[in-house]
Amino acid sequence: MTSPPQTTPLALHHAASVFGSAPAVSDGAVRLSWAELLDSVRETARVLIARGVRRGDKIGIWAPNTHHWVTAVLATHYVGAVIVPLNTRYVADEAADVLGRVEAKALFIVGSFLGRDRLAELRADAPELAIETVIVIPAEREEAVDNAIAWSELPKLAEAVSLEDAIARAESVRAEDLSDILFTSGTTGRSKGVLISHSKALTSARAWADCATLNSDDRYLVVPPFFHSFGYKAGILACLVTGANILPQATFDVPETMRLIHDERISVLTGPPTIFQTILEHPARATADLSSLRVAVTGAATVPVVLIERMRDELRFDVVLTAYGQTESGGFGLMCRPEDSAETIANTCGRAIDGFEVNLADNGELLLRSSQIMVGYLDDTQATTDTIDKDGWLHTGDVAVIDERGYVKITDRLKDMYISGGFNVYPAEVEQAMARLDGVAETAVIGVPDERMGEVGKVYVVRRPGAELTTEDVLAHAKKMLANFKVPRFVEFRDQLPYSAAGKVLKRQLREETE
Template identity: 50%
Template sequence: MGDWDTIPDLVRWSAERYATAEAVVEGRSRVSYGELGARVERAAAACIASGVEVGDRVGVWAPNSLDWIVAALGAVTAGAVLVPLNTRFKGAEAADVLARSGARLLFVTGTFLGASYVASLRRAAGEGPGAGPLPGLPELERVVILSGDAPAGFCTWKDFLAGGEGVGETEVRRRAGAVTGSSLSDIIFTSGTTGRPKGAMITHEQTLTAYDIWADLAGLRSSDRYLIVNPFFHTFGYKAGVIACLTRGATMIPQPVFNVDTALANMAAERVSVLPGPPTLHQSLLDHPARDAHDLSALRLVVTGAAVVPLRLVERLREELGVGTVLTAYGLSEASGIVTMCRRGDDLALIASTSGRAIPGTEVKLAEDGEVLVRGFNVMRGYYEDEAATAEAITEDGWLRTGDVGVLDGAGNLRITDRLKDMYIVGGFNAYPAEIEQLLGLHRDVADVAVIGIPDARLGEVGKAFVVRRPGSVVTADDLIAWARREMANYKVPRVVEFVSELPRNASGKVVKGELRVGDRDRG
């Protein structure tokens, strides 16, 4: 680990060690590590000038960008606790997280994907007892618009930064020095695939230890150019992206939204060497008809993870793109985003069929019902202001209940078989959707698949598969069901198949089964 105990230490250290190296590339903007350090300190000064104190919560609701990096790291350098907001949130969802976290300051984008975040927030929190820019959020004192003009009561990014000009470097360094390794660095609100999001509290020390390990196991280098498509509001984007790059001096290339054509263009133009992301991201790159028109030869490292990672995907990344290192990993917000990871040199079949072994400083075991339990430095300090949920999630002797079902082999490699709550029972047999999805994914015409349990008068529940066909495929539901009967036990065979254009996924690439269930009920 480098000579840093906190994220402000890391920012200053990387600015000095990699001063002239490219830190962030965004369009025509090329910012060195030295310049990034200066911008972060300027943003920290502005936060201090605006009244942010150590421990205050500061929200960021914006897509991946240089300004997101600067605003977030600036707030943390000023001693604040970062609260990243999901860019897919609607106004009411964002207002709920801001209210529950008690955020005093918010950085927000203007318009993204055709939606005005400010307008949606005003609709959700424009009325209430407060006197600030959003009366429905009385603790929120200031809202800064990162891009575009600011309406009355709000502040532009330029004006916000100008407000910090009276705060000197000495004060910024003093404030950064008030932060310790045990201070909270962020509150990551869970994706909410199984209910209302809860805020996992993570410290500076946990974050830095975890992503120094991640960078070490992945083999991240200072010469790497890292296309960060994973959203910054999620641990995979912010920590395995921004924080990991800071520890090694790698170049960050943020992409606001995943678009295959844009990704291919970026990869070729910027000689991208590192591209982590969910399996669907890499699958879409491999299958894109214009892929061969782009020079992707610099790509050397892919880190992915999900319950299902097809072996063929790992093989194609190695064979067709010449990717030297393909690794799988498993984590969750409540464990600082990382629990297990494959190691370089592992067999391809092991990489595809497992999520690797526990990272150093972490223990993994299975409960009697197969639930994966985790204990170690990476386990959250608890859910923010939710003692009941914390007690339910963490045992008295420190084991985190992940809610995932898994299998451990003799060497400690973990294979996630399902979410505990996704399991359904067919005529007395436990059916695990991830296992069935993995089998269905072997069919040559299946590009993506998700399985849920639906009511059945005779068997109690049966499986229903939502399938995305490969381009040009005309496979039918009857074809797939007949094939499944030949390939798996009868109770596992889906009784219903519905073809869809895409599956609903959260930021970490996990299918949001709740949306499939709700949609299924609506159609029923």
């Protein structure tokens, strides 16, 4: 049996050959088949070559989910360069820091979008940052920008390089070459660049797609941002290796998401729990036609059991899976299987996907080992050594338990645990209990200082629409469900919780507010 392609250029050649005229990317009026996507990628690749981009050069991309992002990332790979996605919530200083650290030779950047002009911000705040090639992705309108290339100019500029030269460059890319550098969220200090190669990314994407039952008939609405592993690797790359149709959503908007599900007959929807929670709570859901939905994949440190049950019972997904991964593990690691029982899917994030091993450290920390984990951190040998031990185990920083079948339940982050009266308290356990209280939409628990106990719990609660929960209701429920030392001492109601762009609650922000 022939082994599958080990580089994204060859994977794209294979997809164009096998799936041809089938839809590859659908983004509003823009509809690209796999053959047309290959043409678009080659055109952009020829421009990059004409601009002097070489194998191993770093190319940034600072833009929301659109068809341009798909072309840009695959064109970057096509010329043997390394894509460096930038968080769309970055301010200019953060973007400049990343671009400077990788010595970016080119940058794909969105034009004016949602009230921001990122290129103007970047040039104003980091005038010393010299990037040879800047390509502006149109958002709200096509824009002419000084010392930058408009997306509409690419066809003309591509004429300077032959198609044969572009194909030769693509075929020279090796499996062990770096494909991307994704930067961590920086929740414990300065963000770190995670180095991943082509073969690592594609092997993991295939294993994930297999567990998710993704196939060429699927129409996949990609809500998670492309700059994150969930959108890029479990989105773009998973579709690349299966032939599924990529439908990017630039900004998550519940009515628009439900419209797209109906109009585009979306079958696959993935994302953090908050996406499904907000759909379930939206008043328009009662009249929305969501019957095309087939597969849902979600994951985070805490996925309330009741949410999984509602996704199965109310949104009528055939397959609901929880999964787990980290940027350092290539974005992947653990996943449930479609044949798993409802209890397993609700209470675990699955078992190791193909090519991964799991273990626990003496302190309960989850360890992952695989040929698919990162090469290391950018320019940080010490941090790499601290994270990947001498036996090749990646230390995740997550506390877990593993059952006799190898299924893993994440109980919390090591850094989120707090000690109350000498007892360890894991916020995820408290959040699971609070999610069972009728009228609760979302919760987050942190430890706050206490003179007598050292730390005690504080729970932030977002009520469901129309619910009239009180502090007394919350505490009474907690006392029924939890040992006394786990019961939060403080309750604060919020209209919404602070979330990162990747959909995780920003507990650091909540802690800072209490200081």
